[in-house]
Each structure stands twice: as structure tokens, then as C-alpha cells.
Amino acid sequence: MLSLNNLQNVIYNPTIPYVGTISEQLKPGSLIVIRGHIPNDVDRFQVDLQHGNSLKPRADVAFHFNPRFKRSNCIVCNTLTNEKWGWEEITYDMPFRKEKSFEIVIMVLKNKFQVAVNGKHTLLYAHRICPEKIDTLGIYGKVNIHSVGFSFSEDLQSLEMPTLRLTQVNRGNVQKSGLSQLSLPYEARLNSAMGPGRTVVIKGEVNTNAKSFNVDLVAGKSRDIALHLNPRLNTKAFVRNSFLQHAWGAEERSITGFPFSPGMYFEMIIYCDVREFKVAVNGVHSLEYKHRFKELSSIDTLAVDGDIHLLDIRSW
Structure with missing residues (x-):
């Protein structure tokens, strides 16, 4: 990281x-x-x-x-x-x-x-x-x-242990530009359910003409979205929300600086705390999001889609 x-x-x-x-x-x-x-x-x-x-x-x-x-x-x-x-x-x-x-x-x-x-x-x-x-x-x-x-890093894919690469539940990997790229839309089971102290890392590159992308932490059984992260490059808004009982809640948008830019490589870290998720981009803290979905142990799936090349996903 x-x-x-x-x-x-x-x-x-x-x-x-x-x-x-x-x-x-x-x-x-x-x-x-x-x-x-x-x-x-x-x-x-x-x-x-x-x-x-x-x-x-x-x-x-x-x-x-x-x-x-x-x-x-x-x-x-x-x-x-x-x-x-x-x-x-x-x-x-x-x-x-x-x-x-x-x-x-x-x-x-x-x-x-x-x-x-x-x-x-x-x-x-x-x-x-x-x-x-x-x-x-x-x-x-x-x-x-x-x-x-x-x-000095050998490789953008390398991460300190203990880390586990997630197993994708949809289509297989695609080889592009020499870096193994994960196909979108991407969905994978977390290797153990969400809870305080758990971390998910998403590595990718924003498309040069990107409008938006999203990263969702999902409760697989109910399909509730506990955390919806939606950077919108065309408006420089970093929208956060939850989709609970078949309805979206109130959007959160306040942010000190929009951390994404077309063409850039990023490492997004989502850290689960007792009361909130904390999100950092390229080593810089970006936002907190208070838990609206309280049954953290039901959150067992990660979904990613949008205008990015997805390079690597890890969780521990």
C-alpha cells in the first residue's frame, strides 16, 4: 500500500x-x-x-x-x-x-x-x-x-501480508496492457465478513474520459448496500449513501478535496471502525461514513463498477 x-x-x-x-x-x-x-x-x-x-x-x-x-x-x-x-x-x-x-x-x-x-x-x-x-x-x-x-516497489500488485485476494464471482480476469485487469462489473465475496478492524483495498486506474465509478459494500442475502462510494469526476462530487430496505437514504457529499482525476492510479482503503467506515485515497484520509446498516457481520460482498480499470482487490 x-x-x-x-x-x-x-x-x-x-x-x-x-x-x-x-x-x-x-x-x-x-x-x-x-x-x-x-x-x-x-x-x-x-x-x-x-x-x-x-x-x-x-x-x-x-x-x-x-x-x-x-x-x-x-x-x-x-x-x-x-x-x-x-x-x-x-x-x-x-x-x-x-x-x-x-x-x-x-x-x-x-x-x-x-x-x-x-x-x-x-x-x-x-x-x-x-x-x-x-x-x-x-x-x-x-x-x-x-x-x-x-x-522501491517491485510491483503495483504487491502488498504486505497478511492480505487475501478476493475471488471474483462473475466473469474471469481479462488480460490488457500487461497488467492483469479485473473485469467490470466486479463482484466478490469478502474472505471474512465485515466488522471493526477489517480493511478492504481497491487498486485501479481512472479512465481518461471517466464520468464516475462506484464501490459498494453489500449484505449478500438482503442485497442491502451498507456503503455506496460514488466518485463523480464530471462534477467533482464524492457521493456516499446506503441502499436499505429497497430505498436510497440521504446522500453525503461534504469533502475537503476531491481525490480523483482522469488517468490517475489510485489505492482506495476502506477501514471499518466500530461506529463508521474510514476511507483514504493514495495514503490521504478522505472521509468517514457513520454506519447506517448496523449488522456489520452481514456485509460479505464487494461490488465495483464504472469508468476505471480495476487492477487489484484485497481484504484482511
Whole structure:
């Protein structure tokens, strides 16, 4: 699971410019977590994932992440190959603020980088250079860095034990894009019934043109839906509800920030507490939902459908 606490090879308070070797290969699922502070006189800084550290000729940069504070606040991303820059990809939704602390999480995915700042999804950047070639991290410009840490994951599907993959009760798995994908609509029996302390993890990727999707915890016998989670990307609403005795209840919608974005990889964790469900997305707490369906031990089924690629489901 996306854990920002168990980081390896942490470097504290590096001097900037910092250029350091990355000790292991960045495979899909690897994270780079950079924590720091933006000084008041900042004009720009950059984080470069490089192939080598040579200056003449300049090393290739697979991923150039460059927040700029002059004129228009924006983040410019690019790739440098054979000392030539490619086309710039510019993000104007600027998460950095002068004199404020920040946490950048760069996740390496199979076909792209995914960046979150301060727990909020910020941008996607498709690979132009194979990420396996990256062996050096460079941080340059006016920025104070408190720590740089890595989490090297073999595989997006791997999770710490004890975890059990659910057995799908509908159609079999579909092979697509090299990652085994679970077919939708998906329905599976939980390996043991819901109750305080139980956890369900859903891993997936939001479709690029997604409108909405839903994750339901269901009491199999009555078909009551104890928890209906329904992120709607077209309206940025994260709707929660219950379907009890053949009727929907009152929707809950309040949320501090909508955690999903088209094209992004996500890990949604549903944790069952005594009084409520707690939901986190990519390691960041998103919401609580008070139990309306009280017979927790009758909740024995998980159902998922909508505009996502479903990659993995676990529960324990």
C-alpha cells in the first residue's frame, strides 16, 4: 500500500544543488518523496530524474519537474535527450506557496509519472525515456529541502501480508496492457465478513474520459448496500449513501478535496471502525461514513463498477 512512512535511503537536509545516485531501479510502484519549504525570494526550482550526472555533455533528464513563480505561477515538465529539450507540458494549478512547507510524491507507473503535492493529485507525465534508465536525482534552484526518501516497489500488485485476494464471482480476469485487469462489473465475496478492524483495498486506474465509478459494500442475502462510494469526476462530487430496505437514504457529499482525476492510479482503503467506515485515497484520509446498516457481520460482498480499470482487490 502507498506508505509514505516506510521510506528507504532517506537523505536529510541536502545542500542545493543536490545531485545524488538513486540506489535501486525505479520500477512501477516506486515512490520518491521530497519534503521541503519554499523561500520567499523563490523564482523557480526543479527536480530532475536523470540518466547519469554528467555536465558536459549534459545528462539526459527523463522527467524535469519545474515549478516557476515569476509572471504566471505554473509547473513546467519536460524531457532532455541529447542536450535537446522536448515539448513543454505546463500545469497552471499551482500547489506551491511561498514561505510554506510542501511534500512532493512522485510515483513511477508503467507508462507515466504521477505527482501529488501535499496529498493532492497534481499532474501526470507520460514516459518519453524508459524509467529504468533513471539513476540520478537532481534538485536545483531556490528551495529548502528537509528530506528526500525512496520506496522501491517491485510491483503495483504487491502488498504486505497478511492480505487475501478476493475471488471474483462473475466473469474471469481479462488480460490488457500487461497488467492483469479485473473485469467490470466486479463482484466478490469478502474472505471474512465485515466488522471493526477489517480493511478492504481497491487498486485501479481512472479512465481518461471517466464520468464516475462506484464501490459498494453489500449484505449478500438482503442485497442491502451498507456503503455506496460514488466518485463523480464530471462534477467533482464524492457521493456516499446506503441502499436499505429497497430505498436510497440521504446522500453525503461534504469533502475537503476531491481525490480523483482522469488517468490517475489510485489505492482506495476502506477501514471499518466500530461506529463508521474510514476511507483514504493514495495514503490521504478522505472521509468517514457513520454506519447506517448496523449488522456489520452481514456485509460479505464487494461490488465495483464504472469508468476505471480495476487492477487489484484485497481484504484482511
